[in-house]
Amino acid sequence: MDIPKQYDPKEAEQHHYERWERSGAFAPEINKDPNAPVYSIVIPPPNVTGSLHMGHALQHTLMDVMTRHKRMSGFRTLWLPGVDHAGISTQLMVSRALKKEGKSRHDLGREKFVERVWQWKHESGSQITVQMRREGASVDWSREKFTMDEDLSRAVREVFVRLYEEGWIYRGNRIVNWCPMDQTVLSDLEVEKLPQQGKLYYLRYPIKSNNGSDSANPRYVTVATTRPETMLGDTAVAVNPNDERYRDLKGQTILLPLTDREIPVVFDEYVDPQFGTGAVKITPAHDPNDYELGLRHNLAQVVVIDAHAKMTPEAGANFAGLDRYAAREKVVEEFERLGLLEKVVDYEFSISKCERCKTVIEPLISTQWFMKMDQLRDLALELMSKEQKPRFVPENYERVYTNWLENLRDWTISRQLWWGHQIPAWYTKDGEVIVARSEAEAREKAGTNELTQDPDVLDTWFSSGLWPFSTFGWPNETNDLKTFYPTSVLVTARDIIFLWVSRMVMMGMKFIGKEPFADVFITGTILDPQGQRMSKTKMNGVDPLHVFDKFGVDATRLTLAQVGSTDTRWNEKQVESYRNFANKIWNAARFCLLYSEPRINTDNTDLQLHDRWILSRLTKTAQEVNAALAAYEFHDAVQTLYHFFWDDFCDWYIELTKADVTTEEDTPRRRDARSRLLSVLEQALRLLHPFMPYITEELWLRLPGDKQLHAAYQGAEPTIMLAAYPEGDPQLIDEAAETEMKEIIDLISRVRNIRSEMNIKPADRVKIIVKRGGGKLADFGVLEDQILRLTRASDLSFGEAPKASARSILSGGAELAIPLEGLIDFEQERQRLNREQQKLQAESAKLEAQLGNPNFVERAPAERVNELRARIADIAQRSSQLRQTVENLQ
Numbered sequence: 001m002d003i004p005k006q007y008d009p010k011e012a013e014q015h016h017y018e019r020w021e022r023s024g025a026f027a028p029e030i031n032k033d034p035n036a037p038v039y040s041i042v043i044p045p046p047n048v049t050g051s052l053h054m055g056h057a058l059q060h061t062l063m064d065v066m067t068r069h070k071r072m073s074g075f076r077t078l079w080l081p082g083v084d085h086a087g088i089s090t091q092l093m094v095s096r097a098l099k100k101e102g103k104s105r106h107d108l109g110r111e112k113f114v115e116r117v118w119q120w121k122h123e124s125g126s127q128i129t130v131q132m133r134r135e136g137a138s139v140d141w142s143r144e145k146f147t148m149d150e151d152l153s154r155a156v157r158e159v160f161v162r163l164y165e166e167g168w169i170y171r172g173n174r175i176v177n178w179c180p181m182d183q184t185v186l187s188d189l190e191v192e193k194l195p196q197q198g199k200l201y202y203l204r205y206p207i208k209s210n211n212g213s214d215s216a217n218p219r220y221v222t223v224a225t226t227r228p229e230t231m232l233g234d235t236a237v238a239v240n241p242n243d244e245r246y247r248d249l250k251g252q253t254i255l256l257p258l259t260d261r262e263i264p265v266v267f268d269e270y271v272d273p274q275f276g277t278g279a280v281k282i283t284p285a286h287d288p289n290d291y292e293l294g295l296r297h298n299l300a301q302v303v304v305i306d307a308h309a310k311m312t313p314e315a316g317a318n319f320a321g322l323d324r325y326a327a328r329e330k331v332v333e334e335f336e337r338l339g340l341l342e343k344v345v346d347y348e349f350s351i352s353k354c355e356r357c358k359t360v361i362e363p364l365i366s367t368q369w370f371m372k373m374d375q376l377r378d379l380a381l382e383l384m385s386k387e388q389k390p391r392f393v394p395e396n397y398e399r400v401y402t403n404w405l406e407n408l409r410d411w412t413i414s415r416q417l418w419w420g421h422q423i424p425a426w427y428t429k430d431g432e433v434i435v436a437r438s439e440a441e442a443r444e445k446a447g448t449n450e451l452t453q454d455p456d457v458l459d460t461w462f463s464s465g466l467w468p469f470s471t472f473g474w475p476n477e478t479n480d481l482k483t484f485y486p487t488s489v490l491v492t493a494r495d496i497i498f499l500w501v502s503r504m505v506m507m508g509m510k511f512i513g514k515e516p517f518a519d520v521f522i523t524g525t526i527l528d529p530q531g532q533r534m535s536k537t538k539m540n541g542v543d544p545l546h547v548f549d550k551f552g553v554d555a556t557r558l559t560l561a562q563v564g565s566t567d568t569r570w571n572e573k574q575v576e577s578y579r580n581f582a583n584k585i586w587n588a589a590r591f592c593l594l595y596s597e598p599r600i601n602t603d604n605t606d607l608q609l610h611d612r613w614i615l616s617r618l619t620k621t622a623q624e625v626n627a628a629l630a631a632y633e634f635h636d637a638v639q640t641l642y643h644f645f646w647d648d649f650c651d652w653y654i655e656l657t658k659a660d661v662t663t664e665e666d667t668p669r670r671r672d673a674r675s676r677l678l679s680v681l682e683q684a685l686r687l688l689h690p691f692m693p694y695i696t697e698e699l700w701l702r703l704p705g706d707k708q709l710h711a712a713y714q715g716a717e718p719t720i721m722l723a724a725y726p727e728g729d730p731q732l733i734d735e736a737a738e739t740e741m742k743e744i745i746d747l748i749s750r751v752r753n754i755r756s757e758m759n760i761k762p763a764d765r766v767k768i769i770v771k772r773g774g775g776k777l778a779d780f781g782v783l784e785d786q787i788l789r790l791t792r793a794s795d796l797s798f799g800e801a802p803k804a805s806a807r808s809i810l811s812g813g814a815e816l817a818i819p820l821e822g823l824i825d826f827e828q829e830r831q832r833l834n835r836e837q838q839k840l841q842a843e844s845a846k847l848e849a850q851l852g853n854p855n856f857v858e859r860a861p862a863e864r865v866n867e868l869r870a871r872i873a874d875i876a877q878r879s880s881q882l883r884q885t886v887e888n889l890q
């Protein structure tokens with residue numbers, strides 16, 4: 001059999017991916033079983049501007065493992081790919097490109113600008129779909145979607161119109177988060193709240209005297225604020241009705257300084273008597289809480305700050321046109337001049353910034369489109385309380401999700417951008433609003449052609465919220481929708497549970513009447529080696545493509561798969577060790593192929609002990625991996641496979657069967673051994689395939705003989721990805737063989753330990769003597785040849801050993817002894833062992849002293865302290881071993 005000595009991952013990666021994609025193996029149609037169960041996943045669509053980062057690579061690996069596993073298990077499997085139009089990011093990216101040409105989007109105008117974005121998308125967008133092919137993602141590219149595709153846009157308009165007609169979408173004046181830099185409204189989720197060191201200003205407002213003026217002795221009420229400039233827009237002072245200090249303010253009027261306005265005092269439970277002076281200024285047009293309070297008390301809304309964060313004419317002639325911060329200084333100066341500034345104190349508070357550009361957001365009253373969330377929210381909460389859907393893994397995210405839903409407010413869905421789904425609302429000359437699925441429908445409804453469409457677009461998350469059904473062709477009742485909705489699982493990061501997961505659930509319940517996915521798996525986060533989040537600004541990210549180049553995709557996938565839902569520091573050593581694992585697989589397979597038979601033996605009669613053992617181990621491995629995947633325990637699945645392949649298969653089975661496999665003479669025993677070895681390898685490759693798709697395909701295709709595909713894929717081009725995933729035949733579990741092999745492995749390992757412990761030369765043969773203990777002893781005789789070969793022993797006998805023997809107690813309780821006479825120089829060995837003993841004791845004493853120092857124990861990280869304690873325990877154990885060994889030399 002011709003197989004290269006070295007595995008070349010790159011060649012396999014490119015070659016096989018192209019083959020798989022071309023042959024249609026990723027599409028659900030490849031499955032010919034009309035009764036096949038269905039498994040489907042929609043990908044969280046990456047931004048069209050995005051390129052692959054570790055977060056994607058992690059999610060995609062987990063989705064691909066599940067998809068490949070289910071496909072091999074005979075499911076009609078669909079993993080649907082696609083890309084999000086990413087409204088503001090994309091618009092900014094294309095605007096920046098224009099800027100280099102000396103133009104702005106306004107120079108082009110809306111239509112040309114949007115054309116330009118499409119052109120950019122066709123030429124250089126969706127980089128990530130090329131990178132996903134490198135990952136081995138078995139997505140069905142024939143169903144790839146883009147949120148701005150015509151069919152998805154149709155779904156967006158349909159949802160908008162229906163929700164508008166039901167009164168769940170409305171247009172209104174509301175206070176919103178406004179980014180003065182990006183010139184757009186932001187949802188609460190696009191705003192970052194950050195701690196800020198600032199000042200708290202105590203301003204004195206004069207109270208207008210009712211019964212004749214007492215100007216010699218004016219009364220004041222003091223309010224505290226972090227934003228003095230907004231006082232120009234105050235329309236009330238509020239106090240708590242239970243606050244004794246302000247009882248007498250009932251019915252009083254305040255003369256608002258720096259303006260000619262008089263404002264009332266209002267009483268409201270919202271006011272916290274503990275904050276500042278217990279009296280607060282109310283600026284309904286520039287603070288969300290004041291806005292709500294203003295509505296309750298019918299207060300006027302005086303707008304003093306505009307969309308560019310500059311003061312308006314309403315702020316008065318002295319302030320109009322000033323930037324908000326300049327106005328702040330001026331207001332404070334004026335108060336000081338008038339003797340109305342009581343004090344200024346340092347104060348830490350939280351400030352809201354635009355998540356994207358970090359500009360301090362300005363709460364503004366603005367006309368926007370909103371979605372009422374109360375009834376939609378109830379649909380999601382009911383689904384959880386009545387049906388416990390969706391199921392969150394790990395389950396603690398369920399509470400995060402429901403808590404957030406319970407506190408949900410109306411969603412601002414309009415954005416002042418050009419790139420996105422333009423709101424399907426038109427205005428007549430008289431200002432009448434017509435909401436329709438198309439301009440033609442709007443004209444018909446309005447009875448006129450003179451309509452102007454609302455210039456705003458919808459928040460990007462509006463279309464992403466429809467993703468699990470818009471991608472299947474909704475509102476049409478398509479076959480895909482019937483077949484693949486609800487999907488099986490959503491795999492995503494925890495930071496978009498609110499932005500995305502909850503909205504998909506609400507929209508799915510509203511428009512399809514069923515949850516969009518059965519399970520939600522929340523992945524862990526991959527941190528940099530220091531435990532920090534990877535970010536573009538910190539430049540501490542690790543590029544998955546570089547890791548692929550360095551260690552191969554399979555090794556990277558194995559590393560990512562075992563992250564699962566746990567936050568994990570990136571550790572290149574781990575990838576390297578899985579690259580070594582890939583090489584181990586290659587070399588083991590190479591050995592099997594060098595001594596292969598033209599057929600694979602799956603007949604399980606006439607088996608030797610080690611055959612029964614490996615089949616039992618293989619069966620349990622298959623069962624454990626299937627169970628781990630069903631429970632989303634990716635880490636366990638990886639560990640189980642790794643140890644089976646490396647320890648059981650390579651270290652023991654190949655070694656134990658080697659003599660039979662490599663013997664010169666062509667006997668039935670050799671044929672059986674060879675083909676059984678291949679059979680175990682073949683099944684192991686299938687077990688590994690979802691995690692390591694490339695190397696397993698490369699090797700599987702090289703195996704001789706018939707390689708069966710799963711019954712659902714008969715007639716398809718041969719590929720391991722359509723072979724059946726081993727479930728494990730319970731009949732092959734053989735506990736007796738496992739127990740016996742465990743003792744034999746223990747015996748061989750202990751003899752090898754003694755050999756290295758006592759410095760016995762590799763060429764020297766030892767004698768193994770076993771003294772039976774009380775318990776039952778494995779029948780070492782059945783594998784005597786292998787035991788002798790693997791331990792370089794000349795014979796194995798039972799009975800008493802001479803005094804000068806190295807001894808060890810076997811797991812079954814019997815005593816193992818290796819007579820040392822003639823093998824080593826006793827005196828020299830004794831000295832060597834004593835020296836080691838002394839060294840260990842010195843080390844132990846030093847560590848004890850360190851741990852005895854309270855300063856060290858208090859300051860050192862707990863991990864370090866535990867490490868030292870573990871080392872001391874190790875030393876103690878090793879010392880006692882050495883003592884035993886030295887005694888044996890007496």
Ligand SMILES: [Zn+2]
Pocket residue numbers: 179180181182354355356357358359
């Ligand atoms: Zn911004």
